[in-house]
Amino acid sequence: MLLITCPHCGPRPELEFRWGGEAHVARPADPSALDDRAWSEFLFVRNNPKGLFAERWNHAHGCQRWFNALRDTHSDKFVATYPAGAPRPDIAAEDAR
Template sequence: MLLVTCPYCGPRPEIEFHCGGEAHIARPAEPAGLDDQAWSEFLFVRTNRKGVQAERWLHQHGCRRWFNALRDTASDRFLATYEMGAPRPSAGGEELR
């Protein structure tokens, strides 16, 4: 079983969590000013790369709080978890997207 470390509750089984997609995506300053193409890109286009990615996670069956995690999408290994609003850490000295 995969253990995910909630920054608020500590290590818990993966079945308690729900992935909320890519982290650190800024909402457009003036969404009403976007055309359909730009709006659809904001809503649906994500990096979805193989390797380390920052993601949002919900501890759905625990504290019910959102947090961010750095996860290697190739190995499904969690490298770090951190509270929402905290700066994104780097992995191995490399700043991540």
């Protein structure tokens, strides 16, 4: 079983967590100023890299808090987890492997 380290609770089994999409996506300052195309791109277009990726996770069956994680999508290895609102750790993709 995959263990995910909640920055608030420590290592827990993956079944306790829910994935929340790409991390660090800024909401538009004035959403009403966007046309339909720009709004749909904000809602639906996300990165899908092979390698290190910043994601949002929720500890749904634990503290129920949101946090961010750096995960290598190639190996499914969690490289780092950090509280929501904290800056992304400076970790190179080569260091993750």
